[in-house]
Amino acid sequence: MSKRIIGLTGGIATGKTTAANYLASAYNLPILDADIYAREAVSVASPILDAIAQRYGEQILLADGNLNRQRLGEIIFNHQAERNWVEELIHPYVRDRFLVSIAASSAQTLVLVVPLLFEAKMTDLVTEIWVVRCSEAQQVQRLIQRNHLSKEQALARIDSQLPIEAKASRADIVLDNTSDLEILLKQIDAAITLKT
Secondary structure (H helix, E strand, C coil): CCCEEEEEEECCCCCHHHHHHHHHHHHCCCEEEHHHHHHHHCCCCCHHHHHHHHHHCHHHECCCCCECHHHHHHHHCCCHHHHHHHHHHHHHHHHHHHHHHHHHCCCCEEEEECCCCCCCCCHHHCCEEEEEECCHHHHHHHHHHHHCCCHHHHHHHHHCCCCHHHHHHCCCEEEECCCCHHHHHHHHHHHHHHCC
16 A cells, blocks of 8 residues: 655644644654754754855854854845755755655655745655645744744745745645634544545
């Protein structure tokens, strides 16, 4: 039997992590997270981090050698060409990690959490696409609270991604997270039983 591979995506701060955590706890599904692989890609002394430091200088690193994510964010969320350059380094690494993890898993159903599923052209890795959506105002509010960003910084991050309507139009399942948690979880329950 071929694997069911759910590509869980959506805009920044729409509720992907909430959905993934529920799929893991309620259904015991393995969660493969692009953000974790992307952090691995830029770990201390990695070739990718070295390339980033060569391009932007040593000030892109913290005292302990780790990437200064805030400083990099200031660069890439204000300059499309720089964001493209960084993503072209990181996306192939993330794709390889997904391929290895999918092949190594004995689970029949896997969840790939990929914020940039469409942008990074990784839709071929999944058998179905779930998009979590909420209003832009909710995204902004969550980013300000969660990441301590200004409204302008929050909007820059939202605008750096494919519009949520474009993602939703390409989804097999759209999970509406504009209301409360219980309503979101009921939608997930319905979606997971559709094809199992």
